[in-house]
Amino acid sequence: MFGTKERHGFSRRTLLKGAGAVVLSGHLANLASAQDRKSSQGIQVPYSDGRQYPTIKVPENACDCHHHIYDPIRFPYVPEDVRNQPPAGVDAYRLLQKRLGLSRNVIVQPSAYGFDNACTLDALDQMGANARAVVVIDPSISDSELSAMNDKGVRGIRFNISRGASKNHDTILTLAQRVHAFGWHIQFWMNANDTAEMESLLHQLPNQLVFDHRGHIPQPEGVDHPAFKVICGLIEKGKGWVKLSGLYQDTKADGPDYADTVKVGKAFAEVAPERMLWGSDWPHPSIFSERRPWPDDARMLDLLAVQVPDENARYKILVTNPEQLYGFNKT
DSSP states (O other), rough: OSSSTTSSSOHHHHHHHHHHHHHHHHHHHHHHHHHHHHHHHHHOOTTOHHHHOOOOOOOOEEEEEOOOOOOTSSOOOOOOOOOOOOOOOOOOHHHHHHTTTTTTEEEOOGGGGOOHHHHHHHHHHHHHGGGGEEEOOOOOOOHHHHHHHHHHHHEEEEEEEGGGGOOOOHHHHHHHHHHHTOOOOEOOOOOOOHHTTTTTHHHHSOOOEEEEEGGGGTTTGGGGSHHHHHHHHHHHHTTTEEEEEOOOTTTTOOTTHHHHHHHHHHHHHHHOGGGGEEEOOTEEEEEEEHEEEEOHHHHHHHHHHOOOOOOOHHIIIIIIHHHHHHHHOOO
8 A cells, every 4th residue: 555655755664663652652651650550559668567658748868767677598697596587678678768758777787687797788888878877896896897887887886785785884885985986876775774774874985875766765654764864864965866766665555656655755856856866667676576567667757747746856857867966968
């Protein structure tokens, strides 16, 4: 029917090419439509309930200041580990970042790896300039190893006292002084009774001090527990920081509202929002260990607005405060 060229100047090749472009355009449109549908349905993240996004405004450069990476296939756990956490790698964590609208993060060395920080440092390499890390060290570590960690983005050390780490004051003070030379902070994972007992030592440490999960203030004592006053004293001295993370830890009210631990977080935030941090605690190792239902991470982030109703204060907690403590570029 068609010759080499039609009267209007269209060759068979041109028509076929145009038809192919229409088909390709339609295919891309279908893909885009499918992606839009997927986006509207939310994102499924391992070890996290629900798919929906947070309802609060999450600002640009918001930071998750507390999560872990587990990769037992490449980095086996220490023999003493009994919890046997399932793999929770960088790719899975990036899904959580996408769902929550976060772009910065702080990887915290989990107890499953003891003093072996290889997995945490590997994750730090993978995640690049918008990531920092907190490691666990012993006194035998060399200054050159500390320097190499600092270059990678390590900004603190953690004492996992709740998992049996030493409470020896001399050991803690010695390590604190060594990492203070790099400007690193000290992060404590310990129960509130230990915090109260260690008050004198905490004031002696030269570093900034960070308390996991609202300092593990227990219920039903809440803010009446002596540790609350101890931590507030450190905050007022310009040394203390509190992570408003892991609301399912220490609660007796349980989810989805965690009214008792939210109340403690709100009380801390009222003292000094400029000393608060937020963290997801993904992949929620204590939840796995206790075989409880996974929390909804979007809901957990929304509960920050209950603890801190003022949007400007939340901006500090999600952006400005992490920039100050972890050395992210100023927004």
